[in-house]
Amino acid sequence: MKCVARQLASSVVxxxxxxxxxxxxxxxxxxxxxxxxxxxxxxxVKSRSEVAYQGVVTLQRGDDxxxxxxARSLADGxxxxxxxxxxxxxxxxxxxxxxxxCTHPGEQLLTLGDRVEAGDCGLARYYRFEVGPxxxxxxxxxxxxxxxxxxxxxxxxxxxxxxxxxxxxxxxxLGRGGKILERFQFADLSYDExxxxxxxxxxVHPAAHPHPDDPTAGARLSVPWIVSWLPNGFTATDAxxxxxxxxTYTDGxxxxxxxxxxxxxxxRPGEGLARLGSxxxxxxxxxxxxxxxxxxxxxxxxVNTARMVADSIRVAR
Amino acid sequence: MTEQLRESLSALMDDEATELELHxxxxxxxxxxxxxxxxxxxxxxxxxxxGQPVSHARLDISRSVSAAIAAEAGAETSRSSxxxxxxxxxxxxxxxxxxxxxxxxxxxxxxxxGSLEGQSAPVxxxxxxxxxxxxxxxxxxxxxxxxxxxxxxLEPAARTAYRELARQRMYQYMQEHAEHAALNSPQGxxxxxxxxxxEE
Numbered sequence: 001m002k003c004v005a006r007q008l009a010s011s012v013v014x015x016x017x018x019x020x021x022x023x024x025x026x027x028x029x030x031x032x033x034x035x036x037x038x039x040x041x042x043x044x045v046k047s048r049s050e051v052a053y054q055g056v057v058t059l060q061r062g063d064d065x066x067x068x069x070x071a072r073s074l075a076d077g078x079x080x081x082x083x084x085x086x087x088x089x090x091x092x093x094x095x096x097x098x099x100x101x102c103t104h105p106g107e108q109l110l111t112l113g114d115r116v117e118a119g120d121c122g123l124a125r126y127y128r129f130e131v132g133p134x135x136x137x138x139x140x141x142x143x144x145x146x147x148x149x150x151x152x153x154x155x156x157x158x159x160x161x162x163x164x165x166x167x168x169x170x171x172x173x174l175g176r177g178g179k180i181l182e183r184f185q186f187a188d189l190s191y192d193e194x195x196x197x198x199x200x201x202x203x204v205h206p207a208a209h210p211h212p213d214d215p216t217a218g219a220r221l222s223v224p225w226i227v228s229w230l231p232n233g234f235t236a237t238d239a240x241x242x243x244x245x246x247x248t249y250t251d252g253x254x255x256x257x258x259x260x261x262x263x264x265x266x267x268r269p270g271e272g273l274a275r276l277g278s279x280x281x282x283x284x285x286x287x288x289x290x291x292x293x294x295x296x297x298x299x300x301x302x303v304n305t306a307r308m309v310a311d312s313i314r315v316a317r
Numbered sequence: 318m319t320e321q322l323r324e325s326l327s328a329l330m331d332d333e334a335t336e337l338e339l340h341x342x343x344x345x346x347x348x349x350x351x352x353x354x355x356x357x358x359x360x361x362x363x364x365x366x367x368g369q370p371v372s373h374a375r376l377d378i379s380r381s382v383s384a385a386i387a388a389e390a391g392a393e394t395s396r397s398s399x400x401x402x403x404x405x406x407x408x409x410x411x412x413x414x415x416x417x418x419x420x421x422x423x424x425x426x427x428x429x430x431g432s433l434e435g436q437s438a439p440v441x442x443x444x445x446x447x448x449x450x451x452x453x454x455x456x457x458x459x460x461x462x463x464x465x466x467x468x469x470x471l472e473p474a475a476r477t478a479y480r481e482l483a484r485q486r487m488y489q490y491m492q493e494h495a496e497h498a499a500l501n502s503p504q505g506x507x508x509x510x511x512x513x514x515x516e517e
Contacts, residue, residue: 057507059511105501205509207496238497298494
């Protein structure tokens with residue numbers, strides 16, 4: 001893994017991004033609650049390299065509930081994680097051997113706790129935070145972060161973190177009017193040495209590890225394209241191949257991906273929408289450089305974000 | 318065009334705009350060419366989702382919308398207070414519905430005229446196997462025999478087809494999205510639990 005060098009490089013990139021954003025902002029807006037919440041979020045990210053655990057998590061989306069087992073272990077500067085579906089499909093996702101010093105752009109956006117005093121409010125420019133005592137979850141006392149978006153381009157969240165370890169015990173995604181779109185929470189949690197991944201699963205998927213600075217090799221289109229508009233605060237998760245079919249963006253809490261397909265024939269222009277919990281699939285038939293294309297935005301963002309992003313796709317010049 | 322206007326515009330598309338936003342957008346549409354252009358693009362995108370094509374070439378979104386609202390508002394003020402209490406929620410819905418109807422119609426006028434960004438008249442979705450929803454379009458290959466009639470007849474089918482397309486794409490792309498979400502949001506591997514069917 002070359003992630004150490006990579007990480008340095010991408011820190012520089014991110015630093016520039018933050019600096020540019022800081023110029024645009026109209027002075028610091030962070031309240032005490034914002035600063036406290038940002039520190040909690042930074043601790044949550046840090047806990048990834050400090051806390052080993054295993055537990056059972058429920059994921060609720062509307063009437064649908066899934067149960068998964070998750071575990072993380074730490075050794076010799078690496079973490080190993082796995083997620084095993086206990087309901088429905090017999091599938092497992094594993095991420096063995098991830099360097100602890102490898103942080104991705106989304107994590108970097110969340111680890112701004114120590115910069116707040118310097119007037120950089122980071123995420124507090126896009127979200128309003130409240131911090132308060134949370135409930136007991138999976139037998140652990142929690143701290144509750146209420147997170148309200150400051151614009152229409154992202155959802156709100158209710159995050160409850162372990163008071164001692166900052167591990168995220170429960171996360172609810174809130175749509176308009178505080179409606180819960182998705183909620184995951186630990187039903188059972190222990191900080192003992194984690195289980196080995198279960199054997200005998202039908203499907204075992206090793207999670208990909210895209211480098212922030214390395215375009216992923218894969219299919220290429222004949223037209224280089226750009227997304228010319230993003231909601232404030234969103235940044236690319238990895239360097240985009242200008243002719244690659246995918247882009248992914250994050251503001252640290254929300255993530256969405258844009259996929260472009262070139263169609264061999266004309267498709268009637270139009271748009272379609274499918275939702276599953278907080279996840280959205282927005283598909284749009286349109287033209288790019290006089291060629292018919294299908295744009296799909298997948299992610300945990302409201303539909304107006306997806307529509308405006310799709311609307312902003314242009315040929316790269 | 319300000320961010321706020323674009324927000325309001327998008328909200329209007331989803332029938333989620335407040336009356337305040339509505340009036341602001343209508344006021345701006347008169348004078349802001351860029352906003353009108355954005356509006357028309359949204360409407361083009363949406364035109365497959367319902368409504369019937371209109372033959373008039375003239376676009377007068379804001380005036381017809383204002384008229385629709387004025388009519389609704391007039392109807393509302395004449396109600397007795399008791400009745401108003403019951404009817405008001407329905408009346409607001411009606412305002413939203415009529416605005417959408419008028420506006421969608423407006424977008425389609427342009428669409429039919431084919432005057433935007435050199436796009437030709439709508440193409441009946443013929444043989445779109447590449448995107449995999451030929452069947453859900455029903456009797457698609459009608460372009461030869463039905464000629465110009467094909468487009469209006471496809472309206473409801475195209476709407477269903479696009480919804481189906483979005484659903485299929487969610488299955489197709491959710492795992493690739495999760496690969497990146499898992500590294501860039503604070504929930505660890507949980508984004509993979511959103512994938513309908515995990516592939517190796």
